[in-house]
Amino acid sequence: MAFADNLQQLPSIAHLAALELLDSAGNVVASIQNQPGKAGSLAVYAALAAQHGSISPAAAQQGLALFAEHTDDARAHPGKHPNIDRLLEVIASGQGYAVRLVSAQV
Secondary structure, eight states, rough: OOHHHHHSSSOOTEEEEEEEEEEESOOOOEEEEETTTTTTHHHHHHHHHHHHHSSHHHHHHHHHHTTTTHHHHHHHSTTHHHHHHHHHHHHHHHHOBBEEEOOOOO
């Protein structure tokens, strides 16, 4: 399935302002904001965290499948898709991330 089709299958992220990735020491190493151009990545990462409890190597593998055609583009153009590059790095290193969800202000 294409990325756009995969996104339609994921839970809503309307309640989120952002998602933070934490290293093993609990430091925020990345943040994915709920904004145009990032919302798809936020939806993927939030769904992975909900299912796996973190961004583990297994979650990263699933994430690459969800990103579909963008995964091939990321492999061909390192740096173009940093949120996919991060999943590739998790798989290569075996080191994942804890996740903290940031709720949207109502």
